Amino acid sequence: MTKALFKLLWDVCLMELAKMLGFKSPKALAACQAAHDHHKSWQILEIFLFAMSGELLVPYVRQALEKKETPSVEGFLASNKTPNAALMAKIVFDHSLALHVFRAGVRRNNTEVILCSRSKFSPLFFGLNMPFYMEAFVRDSLIRIQCPPAVNEFMRKNETYTVTGNESKGEGGDFVLENLNRKSKSFMPPGLPTDEKWLTISRNIDKLDEIRLNMQTIMGLTDKDSEYTYAYDISEEISAFRHIIRERKYLQKQSLTTLSNKPLDSAFLHFAEHAQENKDSHYTHIQTHALSSRLKHTPIFIFQEHREKHTNIANKTKAEISTHIETQLDTLKSHTLSQKWKKVKNLKKSVLLEFLKELNEIKDAESQSESDVE
Structure with missing residues (x-):
C-alpha cells in the first residue's frame, strides 16, 4: 500500500x-x-x-x-x-x-478496521496496474467469503x-x-x-x-x-512542508499541476473513478479466467506525455499491432489487402507499422470520398 x-x-x-x-x-x-x-x-x-x-x-x-x-x-x-x-x-x-x-x-x-480501510484503498492497485497486489486482494476477499464460519472467526481473531x-x-x-x-x-x-x-x-x-x-x-x-x-x-517537518505548499500557493491555483508547477493530465483529477472502473473490469474478467491471469488495465496517466506514449501505436507489441491491423481489415473487406497481410504478418515490427499506415491511408481516402459524395 x-x-x-x-x-x-x-x-x-x-x-x-x-x-x-x-x-x-x-x-x-x-x-x-x-x-x-x-x-x-x-x-x-x-x-x-x-x-x-x-x-x-x-x-x-x-x-x-x-x-x-x-x-x-x-x-x-x-x-x-x-x-x-x-x-x-x-x-x-x-x-x-x-x-x-x-x-x-x-x-x-481489528479486523473490521483492516478490511474497511483496505477495501477503500484497493482500487488504487487496479488503477496503477500492480498485478501481485491485485491478485492477493481478490484471493483474500474470495477466501473470506467462501471459508467456513469457524475459519473466518479464527482469521478474524488472528489478523x-x-x-x-x-x-x-x-x-x-x-x-x-x-x-x-x-x-x-x-x-x-x-x-x-x-x-x-x-x-x-x-x-x-x-x-x-x-x-x-x-x-x-x-x-x-x-x-x-x-x-x-x-x-x-x-x-x-510537517510545518516545513506546509510552508512550501502555502508559499507556492499550490492549493489556490486554477489549473491542475504538480507541486513544482508542472501541468498534470486533465483526466488525473478523476483517477479514483478510473481506478474503480479498472477494479470492476477485473472482477468481470476473472469470472471467465483464472485468478492468476494478468489482465493489463488502462493505467492512470499522471502527465499528458504518459498518455501519448501509451496510445502511440509504435509503442505497442507486435501482437497488439497485429490485432489492430486485423480489425482494420475486417472493416475494409479487401481480398487484396488480406492476401498481402498473410505475407507480411510474421515479419518485423517496422513492416507491420508500414502496412498499418497503408491501411489508415486507404481508410481515410474512402472516408473522404464518402464525404464528397454527400
Whole structure:
C-alpha cells in the first residue's frame, strides 16, 4: 500500500517533500521513490498526510467561521475547491487516510478496521496496474467469503500478532517471521552458515535471547530494536512542508499541476473513478479466467506525455499491432489487402507499422470520398 501511494504521488508532490527532507542526489531520490525502507517511507507519508490535510482544512474553517457557520465534514466536502485542492482532498482523505487507518487496525488486530480501510484503498492497485497486489486482494476477499464460519472467526481473531504482549503493537505474520529470522541471523557466527549451526541456533534461540537481554541489562545497553518503540516527532517537518505548499500557493491555483508547477493530465483529477472502473473490469474478467491471469488495465496517466506514449501505436507489441491491423481489415473487406497481410504478418515490427499506415491511408481516402459524395 505504501508503494502504491509513492507510485501515485511521487511526481505530484512527494519528490519535493523528499528533497526538503534531504534526499538530494539522483541515487538518493531513486532510493526514496522505491520505498524500500518501510519506516522512512511511512514517516514521509505521515508528513504528507498531516501537512496537506492541514492546508486543505484551514481555508475552509476560516471561511466557515467568517460566515458564522459551524465547520463540518459535510460542509468541507461540499465546499468549492480549485482543481489541485479537489485532487489533494481525494488523495488525502480517501487513500492516504485509508493507509493510516489500516496501520492502526493492524497494530490493534481489528479486523473490521483492516478490511474497511483496505477495501477503500484497493482500487488504487487496479488503477496503477500492480498485478501481485491485485491478485492477493481478490484471493483474500474470495477466501473470506467462501471459508467456513469457524475459519473466518479464527482469521478474524488472528489478523495480526503481538510478540511483546502489547495490544497496540500488532504485526502481520510475515513481519513476525522476518524479525525471528533476523534474530536467528544475529546469533550466527562469522562464515558460511551450515545446517548444524542453523539447527543449534534454532533450538536454543530463546535461551540465547534471554542471555543477551540479561547482559544488556547488566551493562546498561539498549536493544537495537527499541528505536522503533517510540514515535519520532515529525511536527517540524510537517510545518516545513506546509510552508512550501502555502508559499507556492499550490492549493489556490486554477489549473491542475504538480507541486513544482508542472501541468498534470486533465483526466488525473478523476483517477479514483478510473481506478474503480479498472477494479470492476477485473472482477468481470476473472469470472471467465483464472485468478492468476494478468489482465493489463488502462493505467492512470499522471502527465499528458504518459498518455501519448501509451496510445502511440509504435509503442505497442507486435501482437497488439497485429490485432489492430486485423480489425482494420475486417472493416475494409479487401481480398487484396488480406492476401498481402498473410505475407507480411510474421515479419518485423517496422513492416507491420508500414502496412498499418497503408491501411489508415486507404481508410481515410474512402472516408473522404464518402464525404464528397454527400
